[in-house]
Amino acid sequence: MNAKRSDHLATGLIYTFVAIVVLILFGLIGYILVSGVPHLSWHFLTTPSKAFAAGGGIRDQLFNSLYLLILTLIISFPIALGAGIYLAEYAPDNWVTSVMRTAIEVLSSLPSVVVGLFGYLLFVIQFQMGFSILAGAIALTFFNLPLLTRNIETSLSAVPNLQREAGIALGLSSWKTTTGIILPAAVPGILTGVILSAGRVFGEAAALIYTAGQSAPVLNYGNWNAFDPNSFLNPLRPAETLAVHIWKVNAEGIVPDIDAVSNGTAAVLIIVILIFNISARMLGNRLYNKLTSSK
Amino acid sequence: MDTFIAPTNLELAIETKNLEVIYGDNQAVFDSSLEFPRHKITAIIGASGSGKSTYLRSLNRMHDKSVTVNGQIIYRSVDINQPKINEYEVRKQIGMVFQRPNPFAKSIRNNITFALKKNGITDSRVLEERIETSLKEAALWDEVKDDLDKSALELSGGQQQRLCIARSLSLRPDILLMDEPASALDPISTEKVEATMRKLRKDYTIIIVTHNMQQASRVSDYTAFFHQGRVIEFNRTQDVFQTPHVKMTEDYISGNFG
Structure with missing residues (x-):
């Protein structure tokens, strides 16, 4: 040939x-x-789900999914950022570091059901949080941390070493070089990682069934007191998400319009992830341009 | 090994005494004592692996903790190669320009002001003044004065390197170390960088590592020849190139090895 x-x-x-x-x-x-x-209809998006009758919507599930995602990112992003910076910029090349990397890899391949059951035993039962958004967010943090950490580490490592030397040679400390030069240059990569992990979190069901629960109590969106049981902001209330809703409707739903509800929910899930990806990418580019003053 | 180190009898900017650099089990620089006269350009030449870059990087303490640097580096009558010396301050006095242009992914303006701001200079009049003087010293001002907010990454390679020189100068250093600053540049950009160096000699002491002997003979006042981690010969550039004292220097300069 x-x-x-x-x-x-x-x-x-x-x-x-x-x-x-x-x-x-x-x-x-x-x-x-x-x-x-x-x-899909405005009605579908703005009505609470129904247990027995047809015509239920996904208002609370949609909100729960978003709220859970935000809480998860608030918990996991700072930790992953710190760990990623450590691994990329500070970690010495020795056995401790390699044990850490291996642990992160193992954690990232942990089945989400196992993460869910672990979260159930530890947070829901042991720490008496009950089925709650917070327990779900912490479980998802376990699930999210390895990928996010690894992604931040790779994004930082991809910035050429010459940039670090330039900073050091100007009499700047490693910390100032990292935060002022390396981190801004790594923003697009980090953002892609956050989007990908957000998509995973948004679509996750197995880990949440045991932690955030499968019930969607009626919420009062006018109640801003996060300590009230019916407040939409209460992080200690059970919260069924979109993905869990799809699973539950199909597994044990007794509403007459199962197909309509589950197909509609799946479409909303996909559309929200798409919107999230596209807008985050645009935001990331703008942020990068602002930080690096490129066009 | 036969060596010849000529005394300069001039005011010195920096000198090393018995400097050695060791990477793990591997010694890269042996017992090097050199004097660098103030407001002169000294070239360090030698084949690849002769330890010239390693030597240069020890002068502003750029080696990290995994590298051992023994001996003395005397700057303003202080040995700056001691643990108690603040290496960040050393690097503000002794700037460095690298082999490949490495501007920050920021605007031209911010490339220059970044380190200044981090060092506590925030007065915008001072910053503007530093931007202009540094860029003028690096002979880049006329080309970029209308585009200071443009990304530095949009400049050509030669412009980027002159921006890196300006960035180092913005901290008002005493000494400028240049590690093969033109090796990644085309001949026209190289000529511009060399012209810049000749101009800078008036106010700065420059130590340049180069593998390009023509460049060394064109720009430098003094030349040190390194071979296998040792200083073989140090003298005025014209003497090194026209009447070398050591056979090995002569061989290297006439292209017999390296």
């Missing part, structure tokens, strides 16, 4: 594989959207 032919063959193969990936992705997303979007 001559070079030209093998090149053609390899290119063809690569295109085929890309086509397979694209087909699967578009097929899945298309299927979910096509079967779900017709069920």
Whole structure:
């Protein structure tokens, strides 16, 4: 086989594989959207779900998902940022560091059901938090930390060493170099990681069934007192999310319009993740341009 | 090994006494004693792996803690190679320009003001004045004065390197260390950087590492020749190139090795 032919063959193969990936992705997303979007309506988004009758919506589940995501990011992002900075900029190259890296890798491949059961035993039962958003957010933090830490570490390490030397040579400390030069340059990579992990958190069900619970008590969106049981802000109330709702409706739902509810919910889930990804990417680019004053 | 170190009898900016640099089990620089006269350009030449860059980086304490640097580095009659010396202050006095241009991913303006602000200079009049003087010293002002808010990454390689020189100068250092500053540049940019160096000699002491002997002979007043981690010869540049005292220097300069 001559070079030209093998090149053609390899290119063809690569295109085929890309086509397979694209087909699967578009097929899945298309299927979910096509079967779900017709069920969407303002009513569906703004009505609480119903246990027995048809016509229930997903108002509380949608809010719970967003609230849980925000809480999870508030807990996990600072920890992951600190750990990522340590691993990329400060960690000496020795066995302690490599044990830490291995532990992070193991944690990242932990099945989410296990994370959920662990969260159930420790937070829900032992610490008597009950099924609550907070227990769910902490469980998701365990689930989210390894990927986020690894992502922040790689984004920081991808900034060329010459940049660090430039900072050091100007008499700046490692800390000032890291926060003033390396971190701004790593923003787009870190943001991509946050988006990816946010998508995972948003779509997670197994870990939440045992921690945030499967019930959606009626919420009062006018009650801003986070300590009131019916306040939408109360982090200690049980909270069913969109993904858990899909699972529950399909597994044990007795409403007559199961298909409509579960397809519609799945479509909302996908659409929210899409909106989140696109807007976060735009925000990230703007932030990067502002920090680095490139066009 | 045969060596020849000429005395300079001039006011010195910095000197090293019996300096050695050790990476783990590997010694890169042996027993090097050199004098760098004030407001002169001294070139350090030598083959790859001769220890010249390693030596240069020890002068402003750029080696991290995994590297052992023994011996004395005398700057303003103080040995700055002691643990109690604040290496951050040393680096503000002894600036460095690297082999590849490494501007920050920031605007031209912020490239220069970043370190100043972190060092507590916030008066915008002082900052503006530093931007202008530093860029003028680095012969970049005329090319960028209307685009100070443009990203430094949009400049050409040669402009980026002159920006890096300006960035070092903005801290008003005493000495400028240059580690092969033109090796990644095209001939025209190289010429601009060299012209800048000649101008800077008036106010700064420059120590430049280069593998390019023509460059050393073009820009420097003094030349040190390194071989296998040792200083082989140090003298006025024209003497090193025209009447070398050591056979090995002569061999290197005439291209017999390296």
